Amino acid sequence: MDRKEQMSKLKKELIEEMGVYFESQDILSPLSSRIFALLALVGYDGVTFDEIVEELEVSKSSVSTNLQLLQSMGRISYYTKPGDRKRYFKISVNDMVNRLDDKIDSWQKERKLHEKVANYRKEIIAISNKTNSEIQKDLSFNIHYIEFVDKMIENLQKLKTNILITINQEK
Amino acid sequence: MDRKEQMSKLKKELIEEMGVYFESQDILSPLSSRIFALLALVGYDGVTFDEIVEELEVSKSSVSTNLQLLQSMGRISYYTKPGDRKRYFKISVNDMVNRLDDKIDSWQKERKLHEKVANYRKEIIAISNKTNSEIQKDLSFNIHYIEFVDKMIENLQKLKTNILITINQEK
């Protein structure tokens, strides 16, 4: 097996490994994950429709559907070269930033839920005239956790601005 | 509608809202999510098998299966009261810590993948004798990102030790 074959095998293995990761992590369909992995691996230049069909050995229709899906999620985009009808698909420039935003949103949602639960518990305590110490314990944990979530959000926001700075430097 | 009915309605709404969140966030089945939400809401005392069946209006078999699932994931556990055959299910004491561990693992996985991709790119550059500047750009982004991931992992670990300290204080 020569060098090129070795690299192509490595490529396939990497795509599979990344694919499995994205599938579980970002809740993408198997094929969407593989496509995204391929785009991530190839990077700057992007990949054409037919290259995806060939590399992943899947039907055109599936590629079409999943590319549309990824685009509608804002995770990928494409550019064209003058005098070339093909589309070159690549990961959105700010995909990483978007994903961080999603993570921040998610933590904020969790925060709100914890607040609601805390309010529910306060109500319960108010109704049952006997001051139930176990619910008090649960409640204080809620409140603690909200503080942690705030810290987490802060950290993610810092990370985001750091990444934005780097992206601007690279340009 | 009296106070009790109001609270029970609020409870159902909260369970549904939390359920939807867990379903998308933690990749749990719909019922697993609802059960987990119920346990989270009730807190310290825990909930019996039959209470779950009643509150969520689902079959015993589904509850059984999903409880086993959640237990095998280490997300819930149960205790028994002397002279009472029922099991009282509740969220694992260190579920939060476990989830943080999972998140750390996930970032570490992502880090490893980025390293592999970086190595792949280095190989590609080595093979193509012409020093391709676009791949270089991709590569430098890889390396930057790995640094960010490291910071993220560090933050999560800090958060974890903070939580562990709090848990020990509560005891």
Added chain:
DNA sequence: CTTTTAGTTCGGCAAAAACCGAACTAAAAG
């Protein structure tokens, strides 16, 4: 020893997810 309780196991079924091939379309090339 029989009955009840508390939960488990298993086969089945309905709905959703994921992919495919074949026919189609819109724009560029010839």
Added chain:
DNA sequence: CTTTTAGTTCGGTTTTTGCCGAACTAAAAG
């Protein structure tokens, strides 16, 4: 105006997921 290219759309099939009821089991109660 016809053909080719590059991708889309749609109907159908296969797999997977998620729940259910009915029969079962193990342990405690009577």
